[in-house]
Each structure stands twice: as structure tokens, then as C-alpha cells.
Amino acid sequence: MELSMDHQILDQTLDQSPTSAAQLALADAFHAMTARSRAEPAPDLAERLDRLARLRAVVAENEERFRQAISADFGHRCAVETNIAETMMVFSEIRHAAKHLKAWMAPQRVATALQFLPARNRLIPQPLGVVGIIAPWNYPLQLTLAPAIGAIAAGNRVIIKPSELVPHFAGLLKEIVAAKFDASELLVTGVEDDIAKAFASLPFDHLVFTGSTRVGRLVAEAAGRNLTPVTLELGGKSPAIIDASADLEEAAERIAYGKLLNAGQTCIAPDYVLVPEGALQAFAEKLRAQMRRMFGTDPANKDYTSIISDRHYARLEGLVADAAQRGAKILQPATPDDPNWKAHRKFPPTLIVNATEAMAVMQEEIFGPVLPVLGYRHPADAIAFVNARDRPLALYWFGKNSDARDEVLARTISGGVTINDCLFHFAQINQPMGGVGASGSGAYHGEWGFRTFSKLKPVFHRSKLNRLADLYPPYGGKIARLEKLMRFMS
Template sequence: MDRTLDPTLDPALDQSLTGTPLRALQDAFHAMVARSRAEPAPDLAERLDRLARLRAVVADNEERFRQAISADFGHRSAVETTIAETMLVFSEIRHATKHLKSWMTSQRVATALQFLPARNRLMPQPLGVVGIIAPWNYPLQLTLAPAIGAIAAGNRVIIKPSELVPHFSALLKETVGRRFDATEVLVTGIEDEIAKGFAHLPFDHLVFTGSTRVGRLVAEAAGRNLTPITLELGGKSPAIIDASADLNEAAERIAYGKLLNAGQTCIAPDYVLVPENSVQSFAEKVRAQMRRMFGTDPANKDYTSVISDRHYARLEGLVADAAQRGAKLLQPARPDDPNWKAHRKFPPTLILSATEAMAVMQEEIFGPVLPVLGYRDPDDAIAFVNARDRPLALYWFGKDSNARDEVLSRTISGGVTINDCLFHFTQINQPMGGVGASGTGAYHGEWGFRTFSKLKPVFYRSKFNRLADLDPPYGGKIARLEKLMRFMS
């Protein structure tokens, strides 16, 4: 497809869009594509300048971003915004800036003996225009992290923020617009028609972070243009407590991993598997840790609100369904308590005796609700995990290295943290990505640079190379060459 000439988004979309936000986006997209084709490979200095300007966007408006995100949530812990968003963005930019020169260097690749003398190189090149459909739960970090990789790789970027964070989205659009030309980095509006049409644009690469359900729709739309796609989804990430684990330590770390951002984290532990004789005691330990960290006052500034009334009601429904089906609940208050609901703070809730018939075990929770289930044998825990979609994260707690390695070798997940939660995500030298229903593709550090680059293989033939011996007329020379190649294979 000639992405600079095709004027349409998709045959199914209305073509009479003059003056609409979607038409404006379409025009901006084609202008960006034309510019990227005219200037396909920005040099190191230009890429570093763009990264520096992106850092300035955040650094110069750090407090404004904190306030905007908190306004969108109803209340967002300022500390959580700093440590889980701002600092990670700064770290990502610093890492890319430090290593970009070496990432951009063509890599030497070995040449098979029968083709010598010659050279092979892998040449990284920008893909062109990268689209990013961003989520609401960590709007700054999960918007800019893939953008950093795309910019480092020399691409131009269009960002579609989430409609659930309008204050943040407006601020990002304003601040990016001041630092970047619209053909370098562009932030769109959050209108419904843009949300519906964005994935239909023929990007050179598209990144989506969000739910598996919406991810399927985005992948379908992108597939019509054969657009390569990175999907960062979610699912039900398990935590397995081995019999060798320190229950107090595991309870503390799971409580933190679950309640960070009020559980609205795609890699939060979704449920916990515990030896069946320890379920009650472990749940009590987790509850005690949750109270120690966040207390029982919904006005606590360290405890983040649920993003919207609709999501609050969804969590209420999950807990109510579990209770009606016989689950035991451990919580400081009922979710319909006016003191909690007025702040849109959902009471941290532990669910015991959860069954597969309960909705809480059928869908990603994405909130401060944690089922604690018992298992009899380590094989049962592994089988329980493997009977479900492959999760974005898996957590294992214990001291038995053989049991640990058994879980690592027999389960597949996007990433793993041992004896803690979440921290594999913060490792900038490791890729971040899902598998199966939890996503495809990866970014972070050099992995992001590679994702948003075309590693083009180049073969340099020497004038002394005898590949001409392959030309007709065939005869004895081919037989000799074939004998040599068979000897070397």
C-alpha cells in the first residue's frame, strides 16, 4: 500500500468527513507520512533533541501532570504518580539517550564460509509513522514509554490518549504541541470518532495498551492494512505461594502490588494460590498489611480512587456475585458505604472460597479485590494457571529453588517477578510484553528500539567473490561448488 497516496481510512468508514476531527487526523497523518518519506532517517543529533524535548514536556509540567491525573481519577496518590509514572519516564529517556548511538550502529553478522569473501550487516532503520493508543490507568508512563522507543528509533509518532483521562489528555496535547512540530509528534483529541477511526489508519506500526477485548478489535482493524502491531493487554496474573515461602513477607509484597493505583495495574496480582492449610492465615496477613499501608479511612491520600463510577459499579458487581455464590469476604467496609463511595475509593477486599463459577474468577479484576485460593499440590497450582489464558505476569514466592524452577519451566507468561510483585516491569534492560491473550510484541530500552526499527540485512559482496560460478552454463564447476557446500553444511 502507498501510505502517502491512499486518502481513505477504511472502506466501511464515512467518506464525507470534511471538517470533522477524524478528517483532521487523517490529514495530519498523511502529512506526517509524507514528511517521514522525505526525511526517512533522522540522525543521532535530531533523535537526541526530540528525546530532550520530550523530557522537557514532563519535567517542565510535572506538577501539572500530577494534578491533571488526580483530577481524572477523582484522587490519585501524588507519590504513586511520581514513582510509577514520572520517574519511569525519566529513566527510560535517560537510558535511551545514553545508549542510542550504539543502538543505531549497524551490527556485524557472520558470513557463511561458502560465501566469502563478503560481509553481512544488520542496518536499523526507522519504520516511519508509529501510532499509540494509550490507556488510562498509568496515562503518562504507558503513553510515553512506547513513544520514547519509537522516537529513539527515528520514527514520527501520533498518540491517541484515553477518553477516561480528559484533563491529562488536554494537558499532554497542549505541552507536546508547544515542543514538537505536528509532523514530529502529535497528540490527538479524544473524540469518539477518533477513537473509532484511529486503528484504521495505515500506520507503519501500531501500539495498543488496554483490555484483551478491545485489543482484538484493534488488531482486526490494523490487520486490514497489514499494520504490524504491539498489544500490551492484561488478563489474570497469578501469584503462587510455595510451601517454602515466608508468609509474612509474601503478604506484605502482594498487598503492595495489589493496592498500588488501587489495583488498576495490568500486571497486578489478580489472584493468589496458597497451600490449602494456609489460606485463612495468609489472607489475614494480607489484610493486616493492607491496613498497615493504607489504613481504613477512605480519605487517605495514599489510596487512589477508582477511575469512574462505571468501573466502581463493575467491581461492586464482582464482589456481590462472589458473596451470593458463597464466598467469604474480608473487607474494612462494604463498597456501598457512603464514606467510601463518595471518594470513589473501593474498600480493599479479599475473597476466600472463590470458585470458577464466580465472575471474579472469569475476568480480569483491575481493582483492589483479591481472591485467595487453596491448592493441595504444587502440580495442582501449575495446572490451574495453565488451564487459563497465558497471563501478562506471574509471581512466585518461596525459598525452594527446585520448586521455583519447576514453575518457571512449566508455565508461560509475559514476565515474572520472584519473591515480589511488579518489579520485572521496571527492568529497563528486559523486554516488557505479553503472550497469547495477554499481548504480543515488547518494548522497553533497546527492545523498544528494535520493535520500532526495521533491522535490514545487507550483504556486501567482494569483487573477489566467486558467486559468478553459479551462473549458467552449468557443468563441472557447479558439481564442485555443490560438493563444497555439502561439506560445509
């Protein structure tokens, strides 16, 4: 999720020793929560369901306040996008967890090898303890609470560090959570730099970070000092591949939506498109037409979301200017420095046709409504292009040729895939969400989140009739016979 969150202070040295008042207060809160977790390590089903119900109430009773706070942080955030991509997904996660939690918590039977019979094996899921969440700004409600839902369902206590780029949202979440939860159950910190600096260095039982690959490395390094396991939700350049068998109009419509949702500030948004050379210009025109149909050319359009900050807006301007200087064809309804667009901090939907690898736009995650479109000659060239780069968080393939589809699926590795659409693999609650390599590690969603935040403890129950005592010394003829039996059964 390159540039999906600032956490600028984390780009400095992460200090393990709290020095400021804010850091000391955070350390005190963490140690108090840890002590409570150790004293009461396994909340029962009723208690976990109660916490999930209270978390749902945090959102359900304050939907409009959250919409307004998030919009204030963005400058303008489309209310429909907040409802669909954030609020509804949080409700879905909580409903799913509450429905299945009893089954998830039950001990699991595991087969016992013949040589150890009579006996039985069980896997018992247990809470890890205290989970820390360093949350991003781009979908602040959903990407903050989704991992918290999995952690709470698994019986953990949670501390959340919101992004400093969404202070209105962070303040509101902190206020409401404090009214619904004891500080030993669920706690939201402030967004001060001192807290960001100290957070990843706390000895959590598990740490979740959503953000850029660069900062993710620093977080993992800080967590590693405490041997804290981490789930990293990062990003990268997620490709969309248009096969020769694809319906170009359909692909253009779906890519336009996937790219421009939240003005492209989505970690799994398509970051570049690979199109057969002969269809490149036609596809670019169809894509531009679909973007105009969806969002028009008026920067005051309420359906179109603003860029999070002036700094991010300037970064996007720089990417487009560099591509234009290096010979790319730029398709956009207005220039980014148009005062009508800049006043709303809305970046015009931009296509960069015939982008090359030398351009900055092809060297970093874009995280905005700018989309390079590149041509390829043979399907193998498209696969090779993807594989020559870091493994992406998402991959999209469009077409009707099942053999070509399966070739791409078999020969590329990515965090997730949607076929003939964009984004929607993320919304599948029975599927894990997570990256691979530079795009992340670990996963959550539904039962996958429950397992991520649980210790599946193996337990071996030995029967009274079991003859494992034959293994004990003094060794004699019986051990030779038992060894022969074990070799036979191995």
C-alpha cells in the same frame, strides 16, 4: 489489560473511511506526517537526541500540572504513585535511550557463511516511519510516553491517541507537546469518539495498543486490513503462587503493595493468589493486616487512589456481591456502598477467601482492589490451575525452595515473572515488557523498544574476489564442483 481502558467506540465496527471533520483532520495530519517521513526517512543521532530531550522537557517542566490533571481524572490519584510509577519511569526510559542510542543505531556485524566468502553481512537498523499509539488511562503518562520513547529513539514520527477517560491529562499533554514539537514529529490527538473510531484504521507503519484483550482483537483486526504490524499490551488474570516454603508475612506485605498500588488498576497486578490449603486462612489474615497497615481504613487517606469512574466502581461492587452470594468469605474494612467510601469513589481493599471458578471474579480481570485467595493441595495443582487459563501478562512466585521455583518457571508461560515480589520485572529497563497469547504480543522497553520500532535491514556486501559468479549459467563442470563444496559446508 482487561478493562484497563474504555475506548468504547472501538467496540463498534472500525470504519476505514473518514467521514467526520475530526476524522478528516486526523487523516490529513497522518498523511502529512507520512509524507515528511518518506522525504526524511532517517533522522540522525543529534536529531533523535534533541527529540528525546524535548520529550523529557514536556514532563520535567510540567510535573505538578500532570499530577493535578491525572488526579482530577481519577477523582483522587496519590501523588507519590504518580511520581514513582509514572514520572520517574519516563525519565529513566529517556535517560537510558539517550545513553545507549549511538550504539543501538550502529550497523551490526553478522557472520557470513564460509561458502559465500569473501563477503560480509551487516544489519542496519532503520526507522519504520509513522507509529501510532492508542494509550490507556490507568497510568496515562507512563504508558503513553514509554512506547513513544522507543519509537522516537528508533527515528520514527509518532501520533498518540490518549484515553477518553483521562480528558484533563489528554488535554494537557496535547497542549504541551504542540508547544515543543512540530506536528510532523509528534502529535497528540483529541479524545473524541470519531477519532477513536478512525485511529486504528489508519495505515501506520506500526501500531501500539494498550488495553483489554477484547478491544485488542478489534484493533488487530482493523490494523490487519492495512497489514500494519501491532504491539498489543493486554492483560488477563496474573496469578501469585505461594509455595509451602514461603515466608507468609513477607509474601503478604509484598502482594498487598502490588495489588493496591493505584487501587489495583494495574495490568500486572496480582489478580488471584494460590496458597497451600493449610495456610489459606492464616495468609488471608496476614494479607488483610498488611493492607490495613499500608492504607488504613479511612477513605480520605491521600495514599489510596480512587477508582477511575462510577461505572468501574459499580462493576467491582457486582464482582464482590456475586462472590458473596456464591458462598465466598469477604474480608474488607467497609462495604463498597458505604457513603464515606463511595463519596471519594474509593473501593475498600477486599479479599475474597475460598473463591471458586464459578464466580465472576475468577472469570475476568478484576482491575481494582479486590483479590481472590484460593487454596491448593499439591504444587502441581497450582501449576495446572494457571495453565488451564489464558497465559497471563505476569506471574508471581513466593518461596525459598529453588526446585519448586524452577518447576513453576519451566511449566508455565507468562509475559513476565517476579520472584518473591510483585510488579518489579516491569521496571527492569534491560528486560522486554510484553505479553504472550491473550495477554499480548510484541514488546518494548529500552533496546527492545528500539528494535520493535526499527526495521533491521540485512545487507550483504560481496567482495571483488568472490566466486559466486560460478553459479551463473551456462552450467558445466564448475557448478558440480561448487555444489559439492556448498553441500560440504552446509
